[in-house]
Amino acid sequence: MVEFFATLNNSGFSYNLLSDLQNMWQYTFMQHALEVGTIVAVVAGIVGYFVVTRRLSFAAHALSHVGFAGAAGAVLIGVNPLTGLLVFTSAGGLAMAALGKRAASRDVQIGTVLAFMMGLGVLFINLYKGYATEAYSILFGEILGISKTDVLITLAMGLLILLIMAIVYRRLLFSSLDEDVSEAKGISVLGISILFMLLIAIATSIAVQVVGVLLIFALMVTPAAIAQRLAHKPSQGIIISVITALLATWFGLFMAFYIPYPVSFFITSSVFTVYILVRIFQSIGHSKTSIDESISVTS
Amino acid sequence: MNNNTLSEIITSEDLSAAYKSKVIWEHANISVKKGEFIGLLGPNGAGKTTMFRLLLGLSKPSSGTLKIFNEEPKKGNIRIGYVPQRRFIDTENKIESLEYVRLGISGTRFGFNLPKHASKERKMALDTLTSIDALNLAYRPLSELSGGEMQRIFLAQALIGKPDLLLLDEPLANLDIRRESELIRLVNNVVKHQNVAVLLIAHDINPLLPFVDRIIYIANGRVASGTPGEIVTSKRLTALYNAPIEVLKGSKGQLAVLGIEEAVHNHG
Numbered sequence: 001m002v003e004f005f006a007t008l009n010n011s012g013f014s015y016n017l018l019s020d021l022q023n024m025w026q027y028t029f030m031q032h033a034l035e036v037g038t039i040v041a042v043v044a045g046i047v048g049y050f051v052v053t054r055r056l057s058f059a060a061h062a063l064s065h066v067g068f069a070g071a072a073g074a075v076l077i078g079v080n081p082l083t084g085l086l087v088f089t090s091a092g093g094l095a096m097a098a099l100g101k102r103a104a105s106r107d108v109q110i111g112t113v114l115a116f117m118m119g120l121g122v123l124f125i126n127l128y129k130g131y132a133t134e135a136y137s138i139l140f141g142e143i144l145g146i147s148k149t150d151v152l153i154t155l156a157m158g159l160l161i162l163l164i165m166a167i168v169y170r171r172l173l174f175s176s177l178d179e180d181v182s183e184a185k186g187i188s189v190l191g192i193s194i195l196f197m198l199l200i201a202i203a204t205s206i207a208v209q210v211v212g213v214l215l216i217f218a219l220m221v222t223p224a225a226i227a228q229r230l231a232h233k234p235s236q237g238i239i240i241s242v243i244t245a246l247l248a249t250w251f252g253l254f255m256a257f258y259i260p261y262p263v264s265f266f267i268t269s270s271v272f273t274v275y276i277l278v279r280i281f282q283s284i285g286h287s288k289t290s291i292d293e294s295i296s297v298t299s
Numbered sequence: 300m301n302n303n304t305l306s307e308i309i310t311s312e313d314l315s316a317a318y319k320s321k322v323i324w325e326h327a328n329i330s331v332k333k334g335e336f337i338g339l340l341g342p343n344g345a346g347k348t349t350m351f352r353l354l355l356g357l358s359k360p361s362s363g364t365l366k367i368f369n370e371e372p373k374k375g376n377i378r379i380g381y382v383p384q385r386r387f388i389d390t391e392n393k394i395e396s397l398e399y400v401r402l403g404i405s406g407t408r409f410g411f412n413l414p415k416h417a418s419k420e421r422k423m424a425l426d427t428l429t430s431i432d433a434l435n436l437a438y439r440p441l442s443e444l445s446g447g448e449m450q451r452i453f454l455a456q457a458l459i460g461k462p463d464l465l466l467l468d469e470p471l472a473n474l475d476i477r478r479e480s481e482l483i484r485l486v487n488n489v490v491k492h493q494n495v496a497v498l499l500i501a502h503d504i505n506p507l508l509p510f511v512d513r514i515i516y517i518a519n520g521r522v523a524s525g526t527p528g529e530i531v532t533s534k535r536l537t538a539l540y541n542a543p544i545e546v547l548k549g550s551k552g553q554l555a556v557l558g559i560e561e562a563v564h565n566h567g
Binding site for chain 1: 355357376381382386389391393394395398399402403405406407409410412438440457
């Protein structure tokens with residue numbers, strides 16, 4: 001795909017953003033990429049905020065690896081890889097949630113399953129005797145090769161996640177920030193963690209199309225980690241997380257259209273850069289504010 | 300205080316608690332009246348938190364009856380405010396304290412928050428913080444507060460729903476002596492001015508003695524309750540803890556207990 005890009009009829013940046021975007025929009029594959037990229041960034045930004053708040057980032061990472069086996073298995077038996085991803089990550093998410101609320105934070109157990117699933121995926125890819133590009137695109141994302149069907153599946157899954165989030169938002173937030181109290185207040189901690197693991201599973205599956213199994217952190221964790229450091233209210237945090245994921249995705253697509261490097265490289269490096277900058281500015285700012293500790297109390 | 304005019308909000312008869320098939324404590328007959336300040340004491344692992352779990356409807360008694368507000372305990376009882384033992388607060392998280400307090404009323408709701416409700420909730424949260432003299436903490440991230448300040452936020456979160464009963468699990472843990480006494484005074488004010496009954500779990504009885512109306516002791520599988528004068532005697536405490544404990548009396552009748560810390564640590 002990268003080589004294919006180089007052959008496209010574009011002469012690089014024209015310093016006219018509008019005509020650049022028009023140029024990009026001519027291509028169906030770019031339209032699909034922008035559509036899926038946008039849906040995924042919004043969903044990953046929202047779900048990711050809770051992934052980080054609930055300290056489930058490793059579990060989310062592991063789920064995407066479980067998805068690798070699913071996608072590779074689907075390729076082997078001639079099914080849409082996205083379907084394989086959804087089935088495997090959902091099953092993995094349910095299993096993790098059912099094993100108890102603490103299971104999702106056990107690195108060793110999760111890591112063991114993760115390695116096994118990756119091994120299984122390697123076997124499936126090998127049995128397929130197909131092209132290494134299949135494995136490559138599952139591992140690192142292939143947003144430029146997305147079909148119309150995948151766009152529609154992504155849209156449906158994205159809307160489903162947004163709908164569920166809108167309903168359970170406050171309960172999920174309460175149980176994420178304050179599990180013991182929320183339980184005493186009558187929220188089913190197990191129920192909400194099963195539901196949320198399913199949401200992670202679906203979000204991960206559709207995000208794999210953009211950044212791949214191995215780079216899932218870039219969309220599901222890093223934007224939310226940036227948001228968590230900046231936001232003083234959960235709603236702010238979600239907005240910052242979504243905007244970061246969106247800008248990184250759009251930036252990645254735009255850059256990759258003109259420079260023959262992978263989209264996922266641009267996405268991961270842009271969120272990484274923002275994360276580092278935020279940390280640096282905060283450590284500078286922190287040493288300042290700790291000197292004049294004045295807190296304004298206004299309502 | 301005239302106890303006869305106060306209504307009972309917790310009563311238990313021959314109540315027993317068990318974990319799996321192992322009895323934690325049994326034959327507890329306790330009662331708590333509206334507006335009482337009660338210290339719940341006993342060694343580690345004696346089953347103090349278990350008592351809270353029963354009251355919150357999170358666990359079932361193995362036998363006996365327990366009534367709270369004349370009903371069986373149930374999950375999500377809005378008349379109870381609960382502050383669990385030390386919670387993990389992610390230092391990377393910069394959510395301001397006010398948001399945590401708000402969750403005390405909004406956290407169990409479904410659907411989105413309308414702006415009108417949100418500002419009403421914020422006002423309630425600010426009022427609650429004002430009532431416990433913690434308004435200055437409202438916009439500071441919870442993760443950057445000291446232990447004593449955090450306890451104030453947790454207390455506000457438990458109080459925002461205007462409960463009739465507060466369950467505080469080890470709020471004094473990890474506080475220095477000054478913060479400890481500040482927090483006890485604060486809780487005592489809440490009891491006296493908002494007519495809320497408080498059950499407070501603590502390790503050390505001494506800082507509580509000047510304030511509590513009664514004490515419930517849980518030790519060695521038994522539950523005893525009484526006024527400080529009744530229960531804080533060398534004989535009863537030695538029997539409860541199964542370790543030598545001395546009670547000293549000051550010239551003004553103040554009590555001080557020696558040996559509990561050692562007994563607690565030996566039970567470990």
